[in-house]
Amino acid sequence: MGMEKKRVLSGMQASGRLHLGNLLGALENWRKLQDEYDCFYFIADWHALSTSYEDTHEIKDNVFNIAIDWLAAGIDPEKSTVFLQSLIPEHAVLHLLLSMITPVPWLERNPTYKEKMQEVKDRDLTTYGFLGYPVLQAADIIIYKANYVPVGIDQLPHLEVTREIVRRFHFIYKKNVFVEPEPLISEVPKLPGLDNRKMSKSYGNAIFLSDSPEAVTRKVRTMITDPQRVKKTDTGNPEICSVFTFHKIFSSAAEVSQVYAGCTTAGIGCTDCKLMMARNLNDYLKPISEKRKELLGNPGMIYDILQEGSKKAQSIARQTLSEVNEAMGLYRAVP
Ligand code: TRP
Numbered sequence: 117m118g119m120e121k122k123r124v125l126s127g128m129q130a131s132g133r134l135h136l137g138n139l140l141g142a143l144e145n146w147r148k149l150q151d152e153y154d155c156f157y158f159i160a161d162w163h164a165l166s167t168s169y170e171d172t173h174e175i176k177d178n179v180f181n182i183a184i185d186w187l188a189a190g191i192d193p194e195k196s197t198v199f200l201q202s203l204i205p206e207h208a209v210l211h212l213l214l215s216m217i218t219p220v221p222w223l224e225r226n227p228t229y230k231e232k233m234q235e236v237k238d239r240d241l242t243t244y245g246f247l248g249y250p251v252l253q254a255a256d257i258i259i260y261k262a263n264y265v266p267v268g269i270d271q272l273p274h275l276e277v278t279r280e281i282v283r284r285f286h287f288i289y290k291k292n293v294f295v296e297p298e299p300l301i302s303e304v305p306k307l308p309g310l311d312n313r314k315m316s317k318s319y320g321n322a323i324f325l326s327d328s329p330e331a332v333t334r335k336v337r338t339m340i341t342d343p344q345r346v347k348k349t350d351t352g353n354p355e356i357c358s359v360f361t362f363h364k365i366f367s368s369a370a371e372v373s374q375v376y377a378g379c380t381t382a383g384i385g386c387t388d389c390k391l392m393m394a395r396n397l398n399d400y401l402k403p404i405s406e407k408r409k410e411l412l413g414n415p416g417m418i419y420d421i422l423q424e425g426s427k428k429a430q431s432i433a434r435q436t437l438s439e440v441n442e443a444m445g446l447y448r449a450v451p
């Protein structure tokens with residue numbers, strides 16, 4: 117008898133184009149997981165509403181572009197189920213049912229929630245939906261009985277809420293319908309943005325997968341280097357320079373040593389160092405950009421992939437929801 121593959125599920129909020137940080141921090145890992153696991157990857161467009169409910173005009177475009185970025189980066193709909201959250205209303209039904217048993221203090225003490233409430237000043241986040249963000253995320257995960265959830269460290273508190281909700285459900289209804297999911301944290305080098313802070317769309321310091329090679333080079337030229345290195349004759353410290361961090365990821369070992377030696381002896385100037393890195397980065401991105409261009413010429417196919425994947429996901433979601441109704445003492449729908 118063949119061993120059933122364990123299930124992996126992850127999602128990304130539909131709030132913008134994807135950048136290098138998303139590629140290295142998530143997508144590369146997702147791509148590798150496809151061979152070993154039964155993978156479900158979805159675009160969380162409802163979660164995007166939790167902060168952008170007043171201005172929704174970009175959400176559809178974001179969904180489309182994220183799908184293209186995923187496929188271009190090697191997420192393969194033949195191997196994985198790729199779908200769109202809002203096409204599967206069962207997530208919302210489960211969210212409602214879970215909201216009945218989730219204590220509000222669990223949500224109020226969530227560090228991501230507290231941080232965002234303090235940070236975000238340009239819009240009102242005192243909504244029910246924003247507080248309930250982790251409950252919707254829990255529904256997304258457990259409706260597929262996922263074993264593993266590849267996420268960044270920042271998402272760990274959300275996953276902990278998911279696990280607590282699962283335990284509470286099982287305790288209250290005395291029926292183990294769900295699987296308690298475990299995080300899969302990948303060991304990835306943290307990628308700085310152009311200004312040395314963490315790469316993030318909202319900081320305006322990101323290199324996007326959809327940037328042209330010229331745009332990439334232009335952005336790399338603006339990267340902050342070792343601030344002590346003012347003139348070309350000053351020696352530099354590569355260990356504190358983001359350009360060097362990028363070299364370590366995108367350049368050959370020989371080039372990395374060459375840059376290290378050149379920087380510490382003032383044998384190479386920052387502009388040459390950057391141009392060398394930009395070339396390697398563009399080589400790395402080339403297959404992705406080419407695939408992107410090809411996919412852009414076939415938008416119908418993108419919608420078809422999302423529709424197909426959502427259909428497949430929905431049949432599982434329906435089944436779980438029926439088990440949930442039964443456990444909670446409700447009627448189940450006749451299939
Ligand atoms: N919160 C995740 C993010 O910010 C998106 C997300 C929604 C998610 N539902 C999920 C991630 C379920 C993993 C599993 O990108």
Ligand code: SF4
Pocket residue numbers: 341342345352353354357358359360375378379384385386387389390
């Ligand atoms: Fe950074 Fe390269 Fe300049 Fe050294 S030479 S400070 S590694 S950009």
